[in-house]
Amino acid sequence: MITNRPVVGRLDTPPHFPAIEWEEAACPQCGSNSTELFLEAPDPLPPENQGLIFAVVRCCECHLIYTNPRPSPNSISRFYPADYRPHRRASKMRQTRSVHNLYSRLFGRPCQERRGLLPWPKPGRLLDFGCGGGSFLKTMAEQGWQVTGLDAAVGAVEHVRDQHGLTALVGTLPHPDLQPCSFDVITMWHSLEHVHQPLTILREAYQLLIPGGQLIVATPNIASWPFRFFRTSWFGLDLPRHLTHFTPTTLRMILENAGFRLKSLRPLRHSDWLRSSARLAQRHHHGGLLTQTLRWKPLAKLAAWLCYLAGQSDCILAIAERPA
Numbered sequence: 524m525i526t527n528r529p530v531v532g533r534l535d536t537p538p539h540f541p542a543i544e545w546e547e548a549a550c551p552q553c554g555s556n557s558t559e560l561f562l563e564a565p566d567p568l569p570p571e572n573q574g575l576i577f578a579v580v581r582c583c584e585c586h587l588i589y590t591n592p593r594p595s596p597n598s599i600s601r602f603y604p605a606d607y608r609p610h611r612r613a614s615k616m617r618q619t620r621s622v623h624n625l626y627s628r629l630f631g632r633p634c635q636e637r638r639g640l641l642p643w644p645k646p647g648r649l650l651d652f653g654c655g656g657g658s659f660l661k662t663m664a665e666q667g668w669q670v671t672g673l674d675a676a677v678g679a680v681e682h683v684r685d686q687h688g689l690t691a692l693v694g695t696l697p698h699p700d701l702q703p704c705s706f707d708v709i710t711m712w713h714s715l716e717h718v719h720q721p722l723t724i725l726r727e728a729y730q731l732l733i734p735g736g737q738l739i740v741a742t743p744n745i746a747s748w749p750f751r752f753f754r755t756s757w758f759g760l761d762l763p764r765h766l767t768h769f770t771p772t773t774l775r776m777i778l779e780n781a782g783f784r785l786k787s788l789r790p791l792r793h794s795d796w797l798r799s800s801a802r803l804a805q806r807h808h809h810g811g812l813l814t815q816t817l818r819w820k821p822l823a824k825l826a827a828w829l830c831y832l833a834g835q836s837d838c839i840l841a842i843a844e845r846p847a
């Protein structure tokens with residue numbers, strides 16, 4: 524039984540809006556149907572989906588937070604406008620620099636930086652799940668990595684093939700063209716929160732990695748100070764495109780459930796997310812003077828640094844390993 528069933532994806536859908544197929548999901552982590560309402564919020568991308576309110580629930584068993592009910596896999600593409608510019612793509616290079624700095628701090632060897640962005644002794648085989656336009660794949664290919672991209676968006680995959688000349692596949696995991704134990708590293712830059720079955724995806728990633736292979740996952744962090752401050756206006760919610768809303772605890776839990784051993788879990792800072800959240804809050808008529816000032820880039824950068832130093836950034840980066 525679903526407890527405290529939310530008023531979801533409110534079906535006072537505008538008449539011009541094509542029918543949406545909704546599904547009620549059991550917890551994607553533990554399979555429980557016992558949930559409590561966590562929040563309700565609109566789609567932040569106006570105006571197509573105005574009038575739709577989405578519910579986010581928390582599993583009473585394992586505390587995973589997820590969007591429920593949610594558009595079915597057949598309907599979710601309806602919520603990705605043609606001009607949708609996923610923040611994962613727009614921020615990928617900035618994030619890559621953050622990752623680069625993080626590795627520098629973690630491993631502390633300048634030669635490591637020259638070997639690439641990943642903590643790996645030499646280039647290997649890399650799969651980028653949710654590769655978008657392929658900027659990360661291109662960077663890694665230039666450093667000698669044998670790269671493969673995977674994305675549900677046909678246009679993105681064609682871009683990777685045509686513009687970068689790299690291997691990319693349309694679809695998700697499991698994928699018939701990908702063989703077990705064929706990758707040294709799999710990356711998921713802001714893609715795991717977009718999938719309907721994250722545990723299935725992670726278990727398949729486990730199979731695709733060699734023993735000792737590494738999985739790198741970056742997702743928004745709903746246990747962060749920015750979420751607590753902005754709540755329904757937090758940029759990292761991105762309903763209904765974000766289907767699972769991880770915390771450091773639940774990200775660790777689902778990775779371990781898939782068989783991985785967590786090696787590290789660190790905050791990633793995004794001052795541009797704070798500014799986007801502040802703009803959303805103003806559009807929703809939320810927030811006061813502090814919200815207004817967070818639209819100012821220097822203050823947003825300072826606030827992002829404070830969140831980062833306190834371990835409260837609105838993004839997290841996990842490095843996990845398939846045990847040898």
Ligand SMILES: [Zn+2]
Nearest residue numbers: 550553582585
């Ligand atoms: Zn659960």
